[in-house]
Amino acid sequence: MLSLKEKDRPIIRKLLAAGCCARCVLRFCCMGTSSSYKQSYEDIQKELLEFIGEENSQQSHDASGHTEDPPNKRIKMEDAISTDDSVASEEPKTDLDICPVCLGVLQDFCNQTFVKQVSDAVKKEQYVLESLVLTVSLPAQLSVREQSCWLHVKQEVRDKSMCLGKDDVIQVKDAFKWAIQGKIGQELGAAVLASSPFEVGVGFAHPQTEEDCHFLATTCPDCFKPTKNKASIFTRMAVVKALEKISDENFKRRYPCPPKKPSSKCTALDTTCLHTSVFTAGRYNKYSRELPQTPWVIDGERRMDGSVEELIAAPLLSSFRADGFNFSSSGREDVDVRTLGTGRPFAVELLNPHRVKFNKTEIKKLQETINQSSDKIRVRDLQIVTREATSRMKEGEEEKTKSYSALIWTEKAVSNTDLEFLENMKNLKIAQKTPLRVLHRRPLAVRQRVIHSISTTYLDTHHFTLKLCTQAGTYIKEFVHGDFGRTKPNLCDLMKTDADILELDVESVDIDWPPAIPD
Amino acid sequence: MEDRKTPSVIDRYFTRWYRTDLKGKAREDHCILQHSNRICVITLAESHPILQNGRKIKNINYQISDGCSRLKNKVSGKSKRGGQFLTEFAPLCRITCTDEKEYTIFSCIRGRLLEVNEAILDRPELLLEKPSTEGYIAVILPKFEESKSITEGLLTREQYEEVHSKRTNQQEPSLVQLAL
Ligand SMILES: [Zn+2]
Numbered sequence: 001m002l003s004l005k006e007k008d009r010p011i012i013r014k015l016l017a018a019g020c021c022a023r024c025v026l027r028f029c030c031m032g033t034s035s036s037y038k039q040s041y042e043d044i045q046k047e048l049l050e051f052i053g054e055e056n057s058q059q060s061h062d063a064s065g066h067t068e069d070p071p072n073k074r075i076k077m078e079d080a081i082s083t084d085d086s087v088a089s090e091e092p093k094t095d096l097d098i099c100p101v102c103l104g105v106l107q108d109f110c111n112q113t114f115v116k117q118v119s120d121a122v123k124k125e126q127y128v129l130e131s132l133v134l135t136v137s138l139p140a141q142l143s144v145r146e147q148s149c150w151l152h153v154k155q156e157v158r159d160k161s162m163c164l165g166k167d168d169v170i171q172v173k174d175a176f177k178w179a180i181q182g183k184i185g186q187e188l189g190a191a192v193l194a195s196s197p198f199e200v201g202v203g204f205a206h207p208q209t210e211e212d213c214h215f216l217a218t219t220c221p222d223c224f225k226p227t228k229n230k231a232s233i234f235t236r237m238a239v240v241k242a243l244e245k246i247s248d249e250n251f252k253r254r255y256p257c258p259p260k261k262p263s264s265k266c267t268a269l270d271t272t273c274l275h276t277s278v279f280t281a282g283r284y285n286k287y288s289r290e291l292p293q294t295p296w297v298i299d300g301e302r303r304m305d306g307s308v309e310e311l312i313a314a315p316l317l318s319s320f321r322a323d324g325f326n327f328s329s330s331g332r333e334d335v336d337v338r339t340l341g342t343g344r345p346f347a348v349e350l351l352n353p354h355r356v357k358f359n360k361t362e363i364k365k366l367q368e369t370i371n372q373s374s375d376k377i378r379v380r381d382l383q384i385v386t387r388e389a390t391s392r393m394k395e396g397e398e399e400k401t402k403s404y405s406a407l408i409w410t411e412k413a414v415s416n417t418d419l420e421f422l423e424n425m426k427n428l429k430i431a432q433k434t435p436l437r438v439l440h441r442r443p444l445a446v447r448q449r450v451i452h453s454i455s456t457t458y459l460d461t462h463h464f465t466l467k468l469c470t471q472a473g474t475y476i477k478e479f480v481h482g483d484f485g486r487t488k489p490n491l492c493d494l495m496k497t498d499a500d501i502l503e504l505d506v507e508s509v510d511i512d513w514p515p516a517i518p519d
Numbered sequence: 520m521e522d523r524k525t526p527s528v529i530d531r532y533f534t535r536w537y538r539t540d541l542k543g544k545a546r547e548d549h550c551i552l553q554h555s556n557r558i559c560v561i562t563l564a565e566s567h568p569i570l571q572n573g574r575k576i577k578n579i580n581y582q583i584s585d586g587c588s589r590l591k592n593k594v595s596g597k598s599k600r601g602g603q604f605l606t607e608f609a610p611l612c613r614i615t616c617t618d619e620k621e622y623t624i625f626s627c628i629r630g631r632l633l634e635v636n637e638a639i640l641d642r643p644e645l646l647l648e649k650p651s652t653e654g655y656i657a658v659i660l661p662k663f664e665e666s667k668s669i670t671e672g673l674l675t676r677e678q679y680e681e682v683h684s685k686r687t688n689q690q691e692p693s694l695v696q697l698a699l
Contacts, residue, residue: 433634437532440556440660444594444633481528484560485638485645485653500528 002036002047004029007160011153012048018152018258021099022048023106023179027170028153030160034178041107100258101149102172103142103206104265110179114268119187121271122200128355129188131196134181136173137203139266140239141212145259146172147243147251152258197276197356203269209262210234215254216242278350279390280316281514282367282382283343284308289336289503291376294327296335304335311377313348315369321354330393330511331402331472334504341403341508343380347390358384381517392513400472401452403507405465408480412497413461422454422466422494433486435478449474466491467507477501529651536670537564537679538627542608546686549627550651551673557666559628559659561611563650566683568622570650575617576643581635583610589635589657599660602631611635611657628669630661
């Protein structure tokens, strides 16, 4: 039952006479009960007419001589027809009877047929769903028509209650959602939740009335500046902004009130589905000196096969059935550097995943799949995390320590005792100019870094292993060869010989995230 | 394990380019080390007169005119805003030797000046002892779209060595001058 008030009568009468659909009538009566919009179109219409009819019969008894037109003959005829068979046709309108305010959105797209059409489109994508939220995109000109209709009944709506204004009119968007989203949820077996991570998007277009907006370009040229990415300057946002600026009188002069009836209804755009990203995290080892962390492309050409991120992401993409991914990690290593020890923390954002729930065993199995796919990398501690948690990976990156092991060549022959002084160096402060090898993409600066401790293993007269524990962000290769003297002091300075780094391994990245997962 | 190390840092990441007899001055050869990321390091070529006959350096001056000092060069941000833009024959510095001979070192390529080597001001011996590494003169970033074309007029290592070996068969230019 619709809870219509006495003061709704003039509004209803005026709107029906203007050809408005039943749900738009409810909207302008500021009917805030969502269940009202769920009723079949026919039932709402019937109730409205009965409500008006009551008044009419009252009026006919009334001898006051009130001579307003009865609410138009066509409606009466329809009423007569529809009462005959309410089951056969849920939407008993011809194409000539399109609502001039919602352009049919609340008439022809709130029925079971459309629910089925949207649900089938979602089902085709094979999401594993628990809940959903509906988003609606409407043609921009609906705002113009809404304004026109508002001006048409403004006085009557204000008479209903002192405090009602345009904002109290229920928006087409909300009415549409109230009417249909519960049914879509039912059809898909998913709860409807405003906070759902899964969005079903429906949209409508009505090319025939696009010109409705054009007069606004002359009243508010500032609102319609051409932008690069938009096909039309008449975006919904711009139209709404222009409508806020135009005076009622000016609007009425330039646009008919109530709006003119269209000869066709809106067309529904393709249903879109989008699940918010899911984040996974873990730690990886890299055992190859010929594997970049991310695809290595120079001048549009790929330089090396494979990459850490692709090896990790491929099994994730297929299990989560995601459309794409973003890989991030706590620092990165060069192509020729291995990452050993407990590995480097990483996170993978999975875009539009079609499946998001995995239990611990399934995640464990997924980790095994990654590890079996290649012997160049190994992943541990794989887990699903929140978006917020991934920021802990980057937090305090600078303060953390990293341990390295490097194979060093010296020009001068050295003995075991020549290396001893290095072991005694604690918290050695060095100044590094941005290395030449990254200077093309990073600002030029001098950064102070600390090498907390050094240890060595003598190999032969020209080679030894150098182990360093450093502040994160220290460039190790440059500390060894000096980078044209741009890192000071460097190993060449300390040892008073030319020296070079032949191999480098990351031994540990001391960040306690993500948490370890016991086997 | 082998005693001699395989490719040096320069061999691994840089390509050596040369410009000989700069501004028509005999043997004033420059070397341009171009990194694979397009950054260029300007150094003296080993055949440059400053590095011959045990010459010593008296003074290095980055003030190339009254209004322009390369020491005042400042770049900011990833895009290196504010760096002096250099053309091929822009002077980088003037080096005076103890024999009062003065030499001008040139940019050799078009690009934005990122830095000059201030360490050689305090320790000019770096320039003599390690001319191709710690004794570098300047770092220049060519425009992205010019990173290929800037080396077009330069000599490769082989071409440079060819020029160099032809010269050793000739007399020192100063002797030629004396004979005239
Ligand atoms: Zn409507």
